[in-house]
Amino acid sequence: MQQTTVQNSRTLRFGSGLVEVGEDINALVNLGAMRGIIFQESWENVEVESDNAGKVSLGITNHVAGISGELMEINLTNLHNLRGGIDNYENIPGELVQGVEQVVAQGSWTTDKFIKIVNQNGDGSPITINFITGATTGELTPEVDYFLAQNEFGEYGIIVQDGVATNQALTINYDYTPNAAVKLSSGGKTVISPKVVRVTNINEFGKKFQITIFKAKNQEGVNIEFPADSSGEVATCPITLQGEVDATREVGSQLFEIYDEQSV
Secondary structure, eight states, rough: OOOOOOGGGGGGSSOOEEEEEEEETTTTTEOEEOOOOOOEEEEEEEEEEEEOEEHHHHOOOOOEEEEEEESSSSOOHHHHTTTOOOOOEEEOOOOOOEEEEEEEOOSSSOSEEEEEOOOOOOTTTOOEEEEEEEEEEOOOOOOTEEHHHHHHHTEEEEEEOOOOOOSSSSSEEEEEEEEEEEEEESSSOOOOOOOEEEEEOOTTTSSEEEEEEEEEEEEOOOOBOOTTHHHHHHBEEEEEEEOOOTTOOOOSSSSSSEEESSOO
């Protein structure tokens, strides 16, 4: 027997979410494919027993909230980020690759817009641009016709300035050094630095349902279970970032925030 009807269909949430971790809300990094993403809040009730009025509630304590799940992309850079500084992380450089040419087709670029360099240095350092030529105007002048720049992900590229003809292809000649490997090592460090962690669900209309924890610390050690070759599964690594109140924020907003565009 039906007991009720849906009161607001826009509050029915479908799909999983994108999980991001970073030093602050302006430097969040996508952790990629995950399973079993959960947000959970908890606290302890504080009560005392009176002589003549039973239990008296004094409020709550140990108010915490966390986001957990299983990483399907076991990316050592991301692990180093979310583990709060208890590890050493190293880029192990490969061989320098010189004279790489990237052709940017006519019509695919314009002035004052970021053009990403396809290959990046493994250690994140600036790309060495040898020269840039236009198909019709010839070699461009650095720091006049173009500038080296970074996008919001820290990747390097160029921004071509006004005055350079856009009805031509560009050829970017550059050098870069990829990583041969990366290495994460741990043991001996005892202080875990807090991170901002956020999970975002976006519906078919592009509207967000987003939960942000402002001061969360990693609670899980690395735990990778390698599946059988014949299983068709991938190895995963569970993570849990548990937040505590951040006394630097406004009272009432010190632990987490839920932002909802979907139900309005």
